[in-house]
Amino acid sequence: MNNEQHRVASFQAAALHLDFMLTGPTLIDGKLYNASMQQNPLQLPAITLEKLTALTESWGMPHYRAKQVIQWRNRGILNPVDMLNIPGELRERLSSSLICEPLKLVQRQCSTDGTRKYLFMLTSGRLKGKMVESVYIPEEKRGTVCISSQVGCVLDCPFCHTGTQNFEGNLSSGEIVAQVLAVKHDLLKEPLAPELNSSVTHVVYMGMGEPLANEEGVHESLSSLTDPDGLKLSKRRITLSTSGLVPQIDRLGEVASVNLAISLHAAENRLRDELVPINRKHPLQELRQCLNRYSLGKQRHITLEYVMLDGINDRPEDIELLAGFVNRDRERVNLISFNTYPGSSYTGSSKQHMNEFAKQLISKGIRATVRRSRGQDIMAACGQLKAERKAENREP
Numbered sequence: 001m002n003n004e005q006h007r008v009a010s011f012q013a014a015a016l017h018l019d020f021m022l023t024g025p026t027l028i029d030g031k032l033y034n035a036s037m038q039q040n041p042l043q044l045p046a047i048t049l050e051k052l053t054a055l056t057e058s059w060g061m062p063h064y065r066a067k068q069v070i071q072w073r074n075r076g077i078l079n080p081v082d083m084l085n086i087p088g089e090l091r092e093r094l095s096s097s098l099i100c101e102p103l104k105l106v107q108r109q110c111s112t113d114g115t116r117k118y119l120f121m122l123t124s125g126r127l128k129g130k131m132v133e134s135v136y137i138p139e140e141k142r143g144t145v146c147i148s149s150q151v152g153c154v155l156d157c158p159f160c161h162t163g164t165q166n167f168e169g170n171l172s173s174g175e176i177v178a179q180v181l182a183v184k185h186d187l188l189k190e191p192l193a194p195e196l197n198s199s200v201t202h203v204v205y206m207g208m209g210e211p212l213a214n215e216e217g218v219h220e221s222l223s224s225l226t227d228p229d230g231l232k233l234s235k236r237r238i239t240l241s242t243s244g245l246v247p248q249i250d251r252l253g254e255v256a257s258v259n260l261a262i263s264l265h266a267a268e269n270r271l272r273d274e275l276v277p278i279n280r281k282h283p284l285q286e287l288r289q290c291l292n293r294y295s296l297g298k299q300r301h302i303t304l305e306y307v308m309l310d311g312i313n314d315r316p317e318d319i320e321l322l323a324g325f326v327n328r329d330r331e332r333v334n335l336i337s338f339n340t341y342p343g344s345s346y347t348g349s350s351k352q353h354m355n356e357f358a359k360q361l362i363s364k365g366i367r368a369t370v371r372r373s374r375g376q377d378i379m380a381a382c383g384q385l386k387a388e389r390k391a392e393n394r395e396p
């Protein structure tokens with residue numbers, strides 16, 4: 001690069017930096033940097049290598065510095081002070097210009113089966129001081145992080161603990177990705193027993209909130225999780241669970257056709273209107289057509305989640321209704337045991353009944369599994385750690 005080119009590049013990088021801090025979409029090097037990015041300060045967990053390079057170059061630093069920072073970030077190390085091979089000036093610049101650690105770990109609970117549950121406090125922005133939860137579920141060959149996408153949820157499914165809590169807002173992509181990074185960092189510092197996995201191989205959007213009601217944060221977080229310069233997770237290792245927002249499912253299929261899980265919970269409109277109220281807006285017929293359209297990769301399937309509630313949706317007629325709804329070639333049913341919580345008016349079906357229900361579905365040609373419940377001793381259902389903390393009146 002000659003001097004003139006270098007001057008132009010530095011100017012562009014500086015302009016880009018300024019634009020992040022100011023307003024209005026900007027075209028730089030043919031790329032449009034969207035307005036919302038500029039309204040929120042940049043967050044290290046989800047920043048791209050390209051943007052960080054532009055920023056560090058605008059600070060007069062060689063471009064390999066951005067790569068070094070990204071390498072630390074990808075290992076879950078977000079505090080510039082801990083990034084040992086970068087100079088002090090860059091550490092200071094990062095701390096003052098970016099939100100490096102959007103989450104602070106408030107509480108961690110470890111189950112006897114290796115499951116770890118985390119309670120995080122948001123450190124900046126409109127949601128500063130609010131809490132979200134994440135869970136790490138280790139298995140022999142995989143390690144799954146279950147992440148939250150919102151603080152609370154507006155959709156009010158009556159059996160769901162998150163639905164009973166106030167909706168406070170959407171998480172940014174940085175706050176979503178930071179959950180995965182924080183779990184990675186924790187596993188690096190304190191790995192599990194050798195027979196269990198201590199790495200993050202899978203991510204599921206099944207924590208607090210409805211991910212498709214936060215399309216901006218979730219789409220951006222998906223591109224960050226799958227970024228070859230970021231966590232490099234394959235789309236096949238990411239599953240997004242939704243209560244069934246039809247237009248948003250279509251859009252997800254267009255931008256990032258990750259594995260899809262649908263909170264079905266009932267296969268007739270009358271009951272689903274009650275259990276999953278979004279059904280009143282997008283009833284089963286509409287959901288059916290939408291699921292048939294969703295593009296699946298080779299050997300992938302859509303999961304239909306079915307939380308089993310005693311006497312409510314576990315009746316013999318529910319087997320018939322499911323048999324009439326499920327697309328056997330593309331979908332499988334996952335029966336989930338109900339995680340109870342204080343104040344809940346539902347009771348879960350017995351283990352024995354769940355197994356029998358699964359058998360009946362299988363006899364009708366439906367692929368059905370019973371989800372193994374993990375972390376029972378630490379109440380690993382979403383929303384419970386936060387509620388427990390609130391009850392103790394320790395929320396800052």
Ligand code: SAH
Binds near residue numbers: 208211262263307
């Ligand atoms: N909002 C999204 C994702 C978060 S909930 C959705 O509804 O799909 C993730 C899954 O947990 C959903 O299938 C949800 O129905 C289920 N769930 C909610 N409360 C539960 C509880 N108390 N016991 C068992 N599963 C529950």
Ligand code: SF4
Binds near residue numbers: 153162164
């Ligand atoms: Fe929201 Fe999902 Fe809970 Fe329904 S089940 S209230 S959509 S988090």
